Amino acid sequence: MQESQLRLLMFLQDLLSLKKEIQDFQVVEQYEEMGFAFDRKERIxxxxxxxxxxxxxxLYQRFLQIAKKYDRPLAPVKNGVCYGCFVSAPTGSKLVTQNKDIIEFCNHCGRILYRAG
Ligand SMILES: [Zn+2]
Structure with missing residues (x-):
């Protein structure tokens, strides 16, 4: 079954922050001596x-644009509030993908929104 586009975006966001973590991590050199970090980087x-x-x-192009501005391009919406910028009733533009997924963007901060209950 085809993964939903939103799930793919969440996965991508996490992969990018893990990649960044490896780049920032000072202990990486030690890991590299042991031959671990390279493998992890490759897998990511x-x-x-x-x-x-x-x-x-x-959608991917939109994601990249937002990722230039924020470390985390996706934000949860709870009780009608965007947890990226804390504006209520944040839903703004929508993008319907080729797979008919509907992706919503925050009107205020522009992040991609997902429902968190
Ligand atoms: Zn927002």
Whole structure:
């Protein structure tokens, strides 16, 4: 079954922050001596590639634009409040992907929204 585009975006966001963590991490050199970090980096790169291949290209471009501005391009919405910028009733523009997934964006901060109950 086809993964939903929103799930792919969440996965991508986590992969990118894990990649960043490896880059920032001071102990990386020690790991590299032991031959671990390289393998981890490779796996993350591979997964990023897999995810981006499955993503709607228009959506992926939007994601990249938002990712330039924020570390976490996705934000949860709870009780009608965007947890990226804390504005209520945040839903603004929508993008319907080729797979008919409906992706919503926050009117105020522009982040991609997902429902958190
Ligand atoms: Zn927002």
């Amino acid at each position: 790169e591979e997964s990023i590639k897999e995810v981006t291949e499955q993503l709607d290209q228009e």
